[in-house]
């Protein structure tokens with residue numbers, strides 16, 4: 754409940770109900786300020802929880818439809834804050850037997866490719882500092898940004914994982930196999 758007992762007198766000396774709106778929006782007294790902050794924070798929590806639940810249901814629905822059409826699922830890989838620029842993350846997509854690598858190449862840029870070398874399926878190693886993926890089995894090389902083969906025996910690019918940023922997370926949404 755709002756009380757004026759321990760509030761400062763406004764500098765113009767007018768009563769509280771005659772004060773301009775901005776003085777209510779930016780109060781200088783803690784009792785008023787906390788009242789607004791708590792109410793806003795509760796609103797924020799309710800809205801973000803609701804948005805999260807709706808988002809998860811929407812993805813589940815999309816995946817049911819995609820499964821019926823024989824398309825790969827939409828799957829969350831990581832939170833944007835979990836992967837600093839220049840870092841990499843191994844994940845599995847579309848199945849648990851399909852290793853892939855996600856690389857954050859810039860603040861707003863992510864790339865992901867299958868980790869299986871297109872020569873004989875060894876696991877490629879991301880080397881962001883050199884701008885490449887390296888396959889240690891027979892010294893194969895792929896470009897870090899495009900997945901295109903740049904040296905050694907591989908003759909095809911790495912399959913590209915399609916990505917989407919939704920909210921504060923990054924999702925895999927498909928696989929593009931290139932020749």
Ligand code: FES
Nearest residue numbers: 870872873888893
């Ligand atoms: S398996 Fe990668 S170069 Fe041979």
